[in-house]
Amino acid sequence: MIPSPFVQPAPRPRDGYRDDWLFRSYLGRKLPASVLRDVEPQVAELSALAAGRLWDLQLADRGNEPRLLHWDAWGNRVDRIEITPLWQEAERLAVRFGLTAIPQEQRHGAWSRVHQFALVHLFHAVTDVYTCPLAMTDGAARTLLAAGNAELIARAVPHLTSRDPHDFWTSGQWMTEATGGSDVGASQTVARLENGQWRLFGKKWFTSAATSQMALTLARPEGNGPGGSGLAMFYVETRGADGLLNAIRIERLKDKLGTRKVPTAELTLDGTVAHLVAGKTHGTRAIEPMLRVTRAWNSVCAASFLRHGLGLAHDYAAKRQAFGAALADQPLHRVTLQALDAESAAAFLLAFAFVELLGRDEAGELDERGAALLRILTPIAKATTGKQAAAGASELIEAFGGAGYVEDTGIPVILRDAQVLPIWEGTTNVLALDLLLRTDLASGLDALRARVGQAGSAADPQLQPAGAAALAAIDHAIRWHRATNDGDARQAGAREFTLTLGRGLQLALLVEHATAVTDPRDKAAAVAACGQFQRLGVDRIS
Numbered sequence: 001m002i003p004s005p006f007v008q009p010a011p012r013p014r015d016g017y018r019d020d021w022l023f024r025s026y027l028g029r030k031l032p033a034s035v036l037r038d039v040e041p042q043v044a045e046l047s048a049l050a051a052g053r054l055w056d057l058q059l060a061d062r063g064n065e066p067r068l069l070h071w072d073a074w075g076n077r078v079d080r081i082e083i084t085p086l087w088q089e090a091e092r093l094a095v096r097f098g099l100t101a102i103p104q105e106q107r108h109g110a111w112s113r114v115h116q117f118a119l120v121h122l123f124h125a126v127t128d129v130y131t132c133p134l135a136m137t138d139g140a141a142r143t144l145l146a147a148g149n150a151e152l153i154a155r156a157v158p159h160l161t162s163r164d165p166h167d168f169w170t171s172g173q174w175m176t177e178a179t180g181g182s183d184v185g186a187s188q189t190v191a192r193l194e195n196g197q198w199r200l201f202g203k204k205w206f207t208s209a210a211t212s213q214m215a216l217t218l219a220r221p222e223g224n225g226p227g228g229s230g231l232a233m234f235y236v237e238t239r240g241a242d243g244l245l246n247a248i249r250i251e252r253l254k255d256k257l258g259t260r261k262v263p264t265a266e267l268t269l270d271g272t273v274a275h276l277v278a279g280k281t282h283g284t285r286a287i288e289p290m291l292r293v294t295r296a297w298n299s300v301c302a303a304s305f306l307r308h309g310l311g312l313a314h315d316y317a318a319k320r321q322a323f324g325a326a327l328a329d330q331p332l333h334r335v336t337l338q339a340l341d342a343e344s345a346a347a348f349l350l351a352f353a354f355v356e357l358l359g360r361d362e363a364g365e366l367d368e369r370g371a372a373l374l375r376i377l378t379p380i381a382k383a384t385t386g387k388q389a390a391a392g393a394s395e396l397i398e399a400f401g402g403a404g405y406v407e408d409t410g411i412p413v414i415l416r417d418a419q420v421l422p423i424w425e426g427t428t429n430v431l432a433l434d435l436l437l438r439t440d441l442a443s444g445l446d447a448l449r450a451r452v453g454q455a456g457s458a459a460d461p462q463l464q465p466a467g468a469a470a471l472a473a474i475d476h477a478i479r480w481h482r483a484t485n486d487g488d489a490r491q492a493g494a495r496e497f498t499l500t501l502g503r504g505l506q507l508a509l510l511v512e513h514a515t516a517v518t519d520p521r522d523k524a525a526a527v528a529a530c531g532q533f534q535r536l537g538v539d540r541i542s
């Protein structure tokens, strides 16, 4: 007789607030009591949803993908993209929780961004990157506000930040052309003024969230010079009052490694009606607020994938037996997960340090030193956390053995989707060069060194070596920067420089967190994460 076959109990996500020492202790430490009282019920509701109904829905939605329909049954050209049930639910929830409304409402002043991104952190990993259109929507609202175009602000911002599902719009960000996403200045799309109306002609090579009602895009007004300064930023509504596309052809949806729920399209603009947002030149500069916001989303989403995957891996380790004991009790597996805990805690704290500064900036609370730090943290945090997400996701898959490689466990999607984080919104190299070529880099480095000195100065003897290692890494990076005058050598070392700054700050933030938390279990976890992260290495400069 065949013995009854063994069936492995499936892993489930942990409650990302109640059961994650890091997230809970971070919010408890940072948020003023009155803000925490207001925010906590929303956080608790969303974390329970994410670990329960949304996870189940994500598994059920696994086989679905967006569909591009050019024609309806009767031969009418419709050019409609149908999104999957998970994305439909994600949009409802995003609007209900106010994921793009919160920073506009400013209910908690400088803490509004932490409020928003605390929810995003829980929402992201179980909604198959619906955060992509949300990030661009949030970024578009900020960009329009920064540009100060009263007419467009009145027209679009209330939609982009709405809590009413019937009123809500998402925005695209159409920058990348076939000539390059990094070298956007090479864009070929032309803007022509016809009878007082701007019309765009060209091809946009990567446009995610092609379902959006509007987009911010770049095009070169006829007669303008080459490069980024010759581009202007334009506002486009994707459909007219008749529901038809605004002289836009959706050529196809891209067949991608991951983010398969995100309808990323190639678009041809063939006379698309558009409006200048902020003058006829320097569009790449005008669209910068978009990039700052989307890079904050990218950083938080990187941490979200890792904390979510880690929760699943812990649950699996408790349920899975090997060699007569649970994986959770095997020293080598335990230390493997501890390393992931440390990397993901570091990613989380860096992402939220960025978010805190963004919130203070928008509330008008940043002094010059804070502003300098925010400017350099934007590429540093995005580059560092993007790399951690892709590497960490790969390690996470292995923690489930063969099951991690099997699609219907719901695990592989983490790796495929995390791999986009170091690519879009600026690749690691492009961010590193962006940082290195900043004219205000020196003042940013001063501010960063001061922040690391403050965060890493622990009185607790068990944390002092980590604090010292953090500062030593930052000092090494600053020395390298001062000593490397040759342009090629500087560019060649830009990535190591950027990642050393990112990891040095991460170690300091871990020390700061371990020093500040009071709950003994949270403190023990934070101290362990400091030691692990220091062992994993901070200084990347060879």
Ligand SMILES: Cc1cc2nc3c(=O)[nH]c(=O)nc-3n(C[C@H](O)[C@H](O)[C@H](O)COP(=O)(O)OP(=O)(O)OC[C@H]3O[C@@H](n4cnc5c(N)ncnc54)[C@H](O)[C@@H]3O)c2cc1C
Binding pocket: 172, 173, 174, 175, 176, 179, 180, 181, 182, 183, 206, 207, 208, 209, 256, 259, 264, 420, 423, 424, 425, 426, 427, 428, 429, 430, 433
């Ligand atoms: C799923 C997905 C969705 C996307 N959605 C959007 C969207 O909605 N809107 C949008 O505008 N774009 C979008 N993009 C495009 C994305 O932003 C670009 O792919 C990215 O910026 C890189 O540009 P590229 O593909 O042209 O690569 P390239 O610019 O050709 O870069 C290729 C490689 O060269 C490196 N490199 C480039 N220049 C240098 C240099 N000077 N020194 C050293 N290394 C260098 C890069 O780091 C990269 O590794 C999306 C991409 C993906 C994958």
